[in-house]
Amino acid sequence: MRLLVTGGAGFIGANFVHSAVRAHPEYAVTVLDALTYAGSRESLAPVEDQIRLVQGDVTDAGLVSRLVADSDAVVHFAAETHVDNALADPEPFLRTNVIGTFTVLEAVRRHGVRLHHVSTDEVYGELALDNPARFTESTPYNPSSPYSATKAAADMLVRAWVRSYGVRATISNCSNNYGPYQHVEKFIPRQITNVLTGRRPKLYGSGANIRDWIHVDDHNDAVWRILESGQPGRTYLIGADGERDNLTVLRTLLKMMGHDPDDFDRVPDRAGHDLRYAIDPSSLYDELGWAPKHTDFDEGLRATIEWYRNNESWWGPLKDAVEARYEQRGQ
Numbered sequence: 109m110r111l112l113v114t115g116g117a118g119f120i121g122a123n124f125v126h127s128a129v130r131a132h133p134e135y136a137v138t139v140l141d142a143l144t145y146a147g148s149r150e151s152l153a154p155v156e157d158q159i160r161l162v163q164g165d166v167t168d169a170g171l172v173s174r175l176v177a178d179s180d181a182v183v184h185f186a187a188e189t190h191v192d193n194a195l196a197d198p199e200p201f202l203r204t205n206v207i208g209t210f211t212v213l214e215a216v217r218r219h220g221v222r223l224h225h226v227s228t229d230e231v232y233g234e235l236a237l238d239n240p241a242r243f244t245e246s247t248p249y250n251p252s253s254p255y256s257a258t259k260a261a262a263d264m265l266v267r268a269w270v271r272s273y274g275v276r277a278t279i280s281n282c283s284n285n286y287g288p289y290q291h292v293e294k295f296i297p298r299q300i301t302n303v304l305t306g307r308r309p310k311l312y313g314s315g316a317n318i319r320d321w322i323h324v325d326d327h328n329d330a331v332w333r334i335l336e337s338g339q340p341g342r343t344y345l346i347g348a349d350g351e352r353d354n355l356t357v358l359r360t361l362l363k364m365m366g367h368d369p370d371d372f373d374r375v376p377d378r379a380g381h382d383l384r385y386a387i388d389p390s391s392l393y394d395e396l397g398w399a400p401k402h403t404d405f406d407e408g409l410r411a412t413i414e415w416y417r418n419n420e421s422w423w424g425p426l427k428d429a430v431e432a433r434y435e436q437r438g439q
Contacts, residue, residue: 110136112179114166114212115186116159117147119290120226124183124328129155131332140164140175140186150422151289166208169215176215181222181335184212187262189228190293191255192437195379198254205258206265213269216277223277224335225266229320229345230256231281234382237316242388243281245343252380263343270341278338280331282346283387286408287324288415292423293430296409299358299372300416301427303365310439313377315355318384322348323402330389333398347387348400357409364410375439 111128115121116139128137137159141147152161164171166186176182186208188194188201209225216223232243233250249264251257269275290297299309330346338344359369392398402408416423 110138110178110180112138112140112175112182114140114182114184114208115147117141117143117149117151117161118185119146119151119294120285120324120327121147121185122151122289123287123324124185124331125152125159126155127325127328127332129158133158136160138162138175138179140166140172142166142186145426146189146291148422167203167211169211172211173215173218176212176221177219179221182212182216182224183331183335184209184223184225187226187259189255190291191253192293192378192439194253194255194258196437198258201254201258205255206261209262209265213265213275213277217269217273217275220276222335222340223266223275224331224338225262225277225279226331227263227279227281228256228259229281229283229347229385229387230382231260231263232385235384235386237318237384239384242386243345244388245345245391252382276340278334278340279343280334280346281343281387282327282330283320283322283348283350283385285324285327286321287412288419289422290324292426293433295354296357296361296412297416297423298430299361300365300413301423303362303367304417304420305427307431309358309362309372310375310434311354311358311372312375312381312439315358315374316353316383317381318351318353318386319357320347320386321350321352321357321405322346322400323408326400326402329401330392330398333392333396337396344392344396345387345389346392347389348403350405351384351386352405360406361409361413364406364413
């Protein structure tokens, strides 16, 4: 297979590329990535001799068309993802998430190439903290932030191109990922690296917001299963029954790192902060026979802490600039 991975130098994309090279060394893997602040060559260094890395913008129609024409399948990870950045400056999210997805769709339509589009559970909005319901494929879209609104728009474009043009595409909406190579602006790696650099961890508001955590390797394993066996036109929800509130995650992390579980600062809450996300992945389980392997969150979190402890050369150059931006926002 000739596989094109957009956004393959970012957090989830890079982990996907690593798994692709391990599981299928016979595949020809091309990565398209703009190598903005959120993507780096260093994330692909372990496999750099086994892939082709093309630095370019996913909105560059000519480039994307040429790469898609030389591919059998496309996995589309490329996206702006950080909600805080979207609230501060939404324009890049519109360009990358909407126009970028349109560009990919037009290329796969032109060349008849299979597409899998990677999305987020945030398109569904929020659930009440005291409501046992979970998101399903039929949950109406109700995005809360510029980030989730642009991802919802991208999902709708994919659905329209499937119906109107017969594009062979699937969509997955996944819950919150954690694991190695995640940028230090995100919740878990930010707190880990705060402790490692002698800073106090930060918690938005009361920390009651619940997220449904999944290890990045489980997410990518599900993407593989959908790419290989998913029904074109279908949406699959990826989750691992990992609901935890932010306060519990932070206190667990602090205890694992030998600190008092209350050794953190509370900062002003994020605007429009969704209360709870929860995924019902039963279609993925029942139809495609997938199940997560990293079901012990504490074990996965310990391994993630160790990865950041052992890879300061990867995240260290990013840390000061990230914290300076948070300080400007009072967070």
